[in-house]
Amino acid sequence: MALKGNLQDFSTTQLLNLVNLARKTGKLTINDQSEKAILYFREGRLIHSSTNTDEGHLTTMLLKTGKLSQEQASVIHNQTNSSSDRIVGKYLMDAKLVSRDDIVQGVKDYMLEIVYDLFTWGEGEFFFEQDVLTPNDRITVPLNLDNVILEGSRRIQEFDRLQDELPDLGKIALKITDKPLRDVKLTQDDWRVISHIHPRNTVKQIAQNNNMDEFQIRKIVYGMLQAGLVESMQPEGMEPKKREPVTRAGRRAASQSPAEKRSVVTKLIDRIKGL
């Protein structure tokens, strides 16, 4: 089964959401003309990333995130002359140039920089290869995607994209999912929205209650939807109107007893099976 497409039709946010919810393991490659990003996931968590300009080696990561200076990076390269990040990491810690926490944070910051940049890509061919793992020599740090998606959504500036996802705020209500909010970084505005979630409150009403404009509320709700923290639903009291049937078939169907209706369906099942 392939997972391929273009960011024009399926955004970075949606892609990460899919990987997160489906708890995928594998390699995601995104190409846009001269730029390429490669992300690795294990059970829905981001564990490594690189670009076509940086191969995602530890020294580069620590240099780019300010944990190492250029001079130190050159020395390390000369001293270790090894492509194994594990050996480089051990050397760095033994030399007390960085701590283990520095390495973990440096890798995380590096990955996040690449991913946040991806949120700004409006197009690019993507391809996910199931179960393809990182090369053995790389250091991987698992990163929960919920916060990445939330933060990435906050960075979306294009109103059109948000409008596409949430066209009519007066016709959607929200419900909170079972996902624990414990480890999720929510802003004050996020919490204000959550505190107003109720089956009878449309998103428009939530915005009004919190003095938020449409753009603000769309960004917040979009992020929470993508991160799986909330789900959209029809507001209570807004179920489809019961219409009187106007065709003969419709009127006949409406006048049948439950037993008659069941009999029709059972007959259909038998007939379809016999095709």
Place this chain on the structure above:
Amino acid sequence: MQTVKMVITGPFSAGKTAFISSVSEIDVVTTERKISSDAERVKEDTTVAMDFGRITVDDDLVLYLFGTPGQRRFDFMWEILSEGMLGFIVLVDSVRPETFREAKHILEVFRGYSTTPYVVAANKQDMPDAWSPEDLRIALKIEKEVKVLSCVAQDKDSVKEVLLELLYSILERMQLEEG
């Protein structure tokens, strides 16, 4: 004689015609219907093409399969077709993620017309680039209670499975409503 109706809907080129053709006992008729002046946005003499298939159960019962018109400009037909339907199937082209948003829109519109049961059929699952039904479920944000089924519209057995699953859903709903 009683006639019952199921509607097969989905974006343009999702495979609706192939789906109905696989099981219809008649050649799938692309019906040209003249639309009355009651229909919104359309002049009196406008004709609409849609797929129409039939499965005869016995002397007293016939199932009609209606495929909604693919072009967006005929979306006013959806409400007309949805009236009195037993259930509906939303067919999604699993190979074309650019159509997922349209599929989601169609699904929401039909849910707004009626509370009848429906299933989503992830078509073209025989193609190497097809998104799996599980990935489609997440991509389209479909609730776990709704069936998302593997489908190859040109394969009769596959189409039968989808129809049967919809019928089982209809039966379950009836049993629930009867308490």
